[in-house]
Amino acid sequence: MQNVTPVTIAELKTACQAAKAEGCRLVTLSCAELDAETVDIIYHFDKDLSLKHYRLTAKKCEPVPSISDIYFAALLVENEIQDLFGLSFSGLVVDYKQTLYLEAEVRKTPFCKYSVAIANKA
Amino acid sequence: MARTIIPFGPQHPVLPEPLHLKLVLEDEIVQEALPAVGYVHRGLEKLTEIRDFNQMVQIVERVCGICSMIHAQCYCQGLEEMLGITAPPRARYLRTIWSELHRMHSHLLWLGLFADGMGFESQFMQCWKIRERIMDVNEATTGNRVIVSVNVVGGVRRDLNDGQLRWIGSILDQVEAELKALKKPLIDDYTVKKRTVGKGVLTAEQVYELGAAGPTLRASGVAQDMRMTRYAAFDELVFTPVVETEGDCHARLKVRYRELLASIDIVRAAMRALPEGELAVAVKDKPAGEIVTRVEQPRGELLYYLKASGKKNLDRVRIRTPTFANIPPLLAMLPGVELADVPVVVLSIDPCISCTER
Amino acid sequence: MFFMTKTVFSNLFSRYATRLHPFVVREPFPDARGELYCEIEKCIFCMTCQRKCPSQCITVDNKAGTWTCDPMACVYCGVCVDNCPVACLHQKQTYRAPTPERLMLSLTGTPPRAARLAKAKTPEAAPARAGEPKAEVPPVKAEEPKAEAAPEKGEGPNEEAASAKAEEPKLKAAPAAKPAAKPAAKAQAKPKAQAASKPKVKAKGGKGKA
Ligand code: SF4
Ligand code: SF4
Ligand code: SF4
Numbered sequence: 001m002q003n004v005t006p007v008t009i010a011e012l013k014t015a016c017q018a019a020k021a022e023g024c025r026l027v028t029l030s031c032a033e034l035d036a037e038t039v040d041i042i043y044h045f046d047k048d049l050s051l052k053h054y055r056l057t058a059k060k061c062e063p064v065p066s067i068s069d070i071y072f073a074a075l076l077v078e079n080e081i082q083d084l085f086g087l088s089f090s091g092l093v094v095d096y097k098q099t100l101y102l103e104a105e106v107r108k109t110p111f112c113k114y115s116v117a118i119a120n121k122a
Numbered sequence: 123m124a125r126t127i128i129p130f131g132p133q134h135p136v137l138p139e140p141l142h143l144k145l146v147l148e149d150e151i152v153q154e155a156l157p158a159v160g161y162v163h164r165g166l167e168k169l170t171e172i173r174d175f176n177q178m179v180q181i182v183e184r185v186c187g188i189c190s191m192i193h194a195q196c197y198c199q200g201l202e203e204m205l206g207i208t209a210p211p212r213a214r215y216l217r218t219i220w221s222e223l224h225r226m227h228s229h230l231l232w233l234g235l236f237a238d239g240m241g242f243e244s245q246f247m248q249c250w251k252i253r254e255r256i257m258d259v260n261e262a263t264t265g266n267r268v269i270v271s272v273n274v275v276g277g278v279r280r281d282l283n284d285g286q287l288r289w290i291g292s293i294l295d296q297v298e299a300e301l302k303a304l305k306k307p308l309i310d311d312y313t314v315k316k317r318t319v320g321k322g323v324l325t326a327e328q329v330y331e332l333g334a335a336g337p338t339l340r341a342s343g344v345a346q347d348m349r350m351t352r353y354a355a356f357d358e359l360v361f362t363p364v365v366e367t368e369g370d371c372h373a374r375l376k377v378r379y380r381e382l383l384a385s386i387d388i389v390r391a392a393m394r395a396l397p398e399g400e401l402a403v404a405v406k407d408k409p410a411g412e413i414v415t416r417v418e419q420p421r422g423e424l425l426y427y428l429k430a431s432g433k434k435n436l437d438r439v440r441i442r443t444p445t446f447a448n449i450p451p452l453l454a455m456l457p458g459v460e461l462a463d464v465p466v467v468v469l470s471i472d473p474c475i476s477c478t479e480r
Numbered sequence: 481m482f483f484m485t486k487t488v489f490s491n492l493f494s495r496y497a498t499r500l501h502p503f504v505v506r507e508p509f510p511d512a513r514g515e516l517y518c519e520i521e522k523c524i525f526c527m528t529c530q531r532k533c534p535s536q537c538i539t540v541d542n543k544a545g546t547w548t549c550d551p552m553a554c555v556y557c558g559v560c561v562d563n564c565p566v567a568c569l570h571q572k573q574t575y576r577a578p579t580p581e582r583l584m585l586s587l588t589g590t591p592p593r594a595a596r597l598a599k600a601k602t603p604e605a606a607p608a609r610a611g612e613p614k615a616e617v618p619p620v621k622a623e624e625p626k627a628e629a630a631p632e633k634g635e636g637p638n639e640e641a642a643s644a645k646a647e648e649p650k651l652k653a654a655p656a657a658k659p660a661a662k663p664a665a666k667a668q669a670k671p672k673a674q675a676a677s678k679p680k681v682k683a684k685g686g687k688g689k690a
Pocket of ligand 3: 532534537549553555556557559560561574
């Protein structure tokens with residue numbers, strides 16, 4: 001994977017705004033579990049058929065700022081990550097509160113080997 | 123006027139798969155739409171924890187029943203890149219042939235469903251009748267009709283001999299003739315135009331910003347097709363993306379129809395240029411690293427993010443399917459559309475919900 | 481939709497596009513991947529098929545010499561066929577017919593180790609082993625009642641009984657298996673409980689007194 005830039009939570013929004021100003025299309029976000037505490041979230045952008053990626057290493061317990069106000073397309077995938085990894089995104093345009101795929105009573109997230117209790121489910 | 127909320131789906135006559143839309147209406151006009159998915163989430167990505175990377179080829183094929191070959195191709199391509207091997211040229215050409223055949227049968231299926239969504243039943247039957255020829259080609263050349271299971275990491279599992287190539291050529295001639303006869307009743311028809319022209323319009327800036335993929339993107343005038351990234355045999359074949367500019371349902375119909383004809387030409391060109399040689403290279407190592415790989419699926423750009431650490435199971439297989447990307451544009455298309463046109467607009471993105479949820 | 485009229489009429493007056501299915505059946509394509517079957521007398525119980533199968537529907541027990549496949553979980557991918565080192569797995573060109581009952585395809589053969597042991601004990605039994613099964617047990621056909629029919633959601637005892645029953649005649653039918661299937665050998669074919677929904681199927685062979 002080439003063209004990967006690490007970003008921090010603080011830089012994330014400005015980086016995405018800059019990408020949008022450059023005319024990048026948001027392809028998607030990928031999430032992968034690293035260890036008991038952290039996950040990698042990779043933001044994939046496309047411009048003229050070449051990809052660039054921002055890698056955010058986030059703590060599972062801290063909310064990640066949502067970029068769905070910058071890129072509306074991030075809405076579904078951020079909700080999906082909430083469901084599957086038990087992360088929480090702050091400032092989601094539409095927050096399904098972890099019921100996009102899962103049922104309301106589910107308390108374990110399927111993709112975390114170290115399961116995180118879902119605290120903020122309505 | 124009074125606001126009403128109408129649930130659309132998950133069981134709806136025009137929807138082949140369960141998608142639920144909450145439509146907020148004012149009179150007959152949609153003001154807002156909110157999707158609910160999750161009816162067919164199967165957790166296929168998770169299976170990588172208990173299946174090794176070779177077995178995953180058959181798993182990812184089952185993400186989508188309509189473009190199984192292309193999923194496996196994308197996955198194998200990614201792993202090959204990670205392992206530092208390249209599939210032999212003949213394998214890359216064969217993959218191109220089969221994937222274009224898949225695109226054709228997928229688009230024909232969609233043309234039929236779209237006609238059915240408008241109530242044009244005879245057209246539906248006609249499209250599916252043509253599609254049957256391609257399904258037969260799939261079965262005769264790969265062994266299976268739908269989930270063809272023809273890819274392995276490192277190449278392909280089946281070969282095409284000269285007799286089969288000639289036979290495919292003759293089937294393609296028939297399909298082409300039948301498709302050309304469909305143009306008038308499908309594209310130029312008065313009723314079809316009435317139902318589709320000016321419905322669900324998105325401009326090029328809108329679709330691009332909303333991250334649309336595939337025909338939805340190209341129907342609004344953005345010439346972006348992953349085949350332009352020259353994967354498989356596209357580095358040697360001539361390829362130009364099919365683009366329309368109106369951005370409405372009729373443009374999306376035209377894009378798919380023209381792509382069908384373009385696919386026939388690609389298959390023919392690939393069959394003519396089919397190089398001799400090996401079908402697959404041996405895989406000796408275990409994959410390690412991170413890779414992002416993209417191919418063009420009938421519905422648009424398909425992205426795989428693979429992560430491995432030298433074990434026999436991959437750490438993460440992340441699949442971003444095109445319908446997933448096309449749902450935000452759909453939500454932007456719906457406001458302002460009459461309730462009676464909602465099925466047509468929804469179908470125009472070619473929704474494939476089980477891929478969306480995996 | 482006027483442009484369609486021509487096509488509609490030409491379809492109306494031409495042959496049917498479909499077949500009258502149960503009466504007219506299309507010739508299967510020569511390379512089609514259909515129902516799986518195993519020539520158990522060739523099998524060397526290497527377990528390759530069990531390891532490679534993506535749906536993990538094959539269970540091989542190389543001690544007891546049983547080869548079990550859940551044909552209802554098989555996805556007809558042909559990976560096992562491609563990987564079998566002695567090419568004893570094959571696919572027919574047609575699919576298995578639908579059935580209201582759950583099927584299990586369990587076959588019993590002679591694992592090479594047992595054969596070697598048998599050879600050491602009774603030297604005349606070994607050559608017989610190579611020839612006999614072919615003579616007495618014709619190439620395995622899956623339609624034969626070897627595939628036992630247990631009640632649909634038969635889990636545990638029911639199925640065990642059914643599979644044991646189905647195996648008995650098999651053992652009798654193949655006297656060559658006598659030295660191989662050591663009476664005490666409990667053939668436990670336990671498909672890994674990979675999916676919660678999959679009923680555990682225990683096939684206890686060797687119950688019939690060999
Ligand atoms: S997803 Fe549906 S159509 Fe596809 S194989 Fe499974 S049951 Fe069949
Ligand atoms: S069927 Fe073939 S692959 Fe399977 S155990 Fe027997 S010899 Fe090995
Ligand atoms: S055909 Fe495929 S699914 Fe069926 S037993 Fe063989 S490897 Fe398993």
